[in-house]
Amino acid sequence: MTPRAEISATAVDENRWHISLRSLVGSRVPRSSCETTFPRELVEQLLDTTSPEWLCDAIARHEDPAYIRNEVRTQLFAYFPPSAYAGRRLLDFGCGNGASTMAIAQLLPETEVVGVELEARRVSEANAILAHRRLPNARFMRSPSGEQLPADIGSFDFVMLSAVFEHLLPTERSSVMPLLWSHMRPGAVMFVNQTPHRWHPYEHHSTHLWGINYLPDALAWRLANRYGTGTQGRTWPDMLRGGIRGGTERSMRMALTGGNLQAAEVLQPTQNGLRDRADHWLSCTSSRQRTLKRLIATLFRLSDRLFGTVLTLNVSVAIRKRD
Numbered sequence: 001m002t003p004r005a006e007i008s009a010t011a012v013d014e015n016r017w018h019i020s021l022r023s024l025v026g027s028r029v030p031r032s033s034c035e036t037t038f039p040r041e042l043v044e045q046l047l048d049t050t051s052p053e054w055l056c057d058a059i060a061r062h063e064d065p066a067y068i069r070n071e072v073r074t075q076l077f078a079y080f081p082p083s084a085y086a087g088r089r090l091l092d093f094g095c096g097n098g099a100s101t102m103a104i105a106q107l108l109p110e111t112e113v114v115g116v117e118l119e120a121r122r123v124s125e126a127n128a129i130l131a132h133r134r135l136p137n138a139r140f141m142r143s144p145s146g147e148q149l150p151a152d153i154g155s156f157d158f159v160m161l162s163a164v165f166e167h168l169l170p171t172e173r174s175s176v177m178p179l180l181w182s183h184m185r186p187g188a189v190m191f192v193n194q195t196p197h198r199w200h201p202y203e204h205h206s207t208h209l210w211g212i213n214y215l216p217d218a219l220a221w222r223l224a225n226r227y228g229t230g231t232q233g234r235t236w237p238d239m240l241r242g243g244i245r246g247g248t249e250r251s252m253r254m255a256l257t258g259g260n261l262q263a264a265e266v267l268q269p270t271q272n273g274l275r276d277r278a279d280h281w282l283s284c285t286s287s288r289q290r291t292l293k294r295l296i297a298t299l300f301r302l303s304d305r306l307f308g309t310v311l312t313l314n315v316s317v318a319i320r321k322r323d
Contacts, residue, residue, distance in 0.1 A: 005025075019059070020033040021033070037063065038062075062129060069107070074280075076108070090113045090158040090160060091114050092104060092113060092160045093116050093159060093164060096126075106135060115140045116150065118142070123141075153183065161190065164192075165315075192316070194314050196313065197247075199311065201213070202313070206242050207224045209227060266317060276301060277300070278297040279297065
């Protein structure tokens with residue numbers, strides 16, 4: 001029992017627990033139950049840094065194969081076969097407590113995967129979970145500041161930004177992204193996913209409001225402050241940190257290269273029968289209303305060719321550093 005939620009755990013077998021929780025304060029509970037192999041002390045460590053209502057979501061990020069692992073698998077293998085990652089180095093920037101890092105390390109056992117995070121408590125959690133998971137090809141490092149990488153981190157063949165870009169403030173985008181670019185070898189690829197599209201009609205990430213992406217900052221702040229879900233009473237810098245403005249393929253390339261768009265090439269996924277990013281989007285959707293979704297994919301394909309963007313809820317892109 002915590003002041004905010006009631007949590008109960010039942011043994012499924014000698015290695016697995018079923019956890020259920022209920023909010024005592026009426027807060028949103030994204031997942032009310034989950035199963036985990038984490039020992040009790042590891043669950044308690046998560047509770048030190050995670051709101052109890054979000055405990056099962058935090059666990060599922062690591063243990064539910066349909067969650068983070070599926071997201072990174074579909075993106076990584078849409079662009080390259082598994083053999084292309086063997087013997088290479090991959091940086092998972094802004095890794096939190098390591099869910100994406102360990103998912104990648106499990107998918108790519110012959111790749112050195114380095115997770116980098118700013119918060120010491122998250123790095124501590126990541127190392128504790130890594131000790132439980134026993135993945136020899138993963139390790140974690142702490143950034144000395146929000147605009148620096150650890151010393152002697154080296155260069156990389158791949159970089160992953162999973163739900164990270166949107167949380168960088170405008171000044172950070174102009175400093176952090178070129179820093180990452182400088183640690184990418186010629187021909188290296190950066191993957192970005194789960195970043196809300198800056199120009200999508202529906203702002204689903206922070207406010208759940210329609211049309212706010214097209215408004216000037218001052219007006220967007222006023223509407224988000226009054227009508228937004230989860231943004232009422234917050235300052236505009238807080239909303240920016242929360243990810244309200246998202247990003248686009250162009251803004252990412254501009255930030256990486258200081259405006260030299262020719263130096264950063266947007267790749268098309270061609271593995272597993274895919275032809276382009278429109279196909280990739282379609283392959284990640286459910287089988288319902290397939291005819292309509294094929295029509296939408298055709299429109300996405302056209303917008304990608306004309307404007308260099310696929311207007312999905314979240315941007316999913318692979319950017320290559322040209323030689």
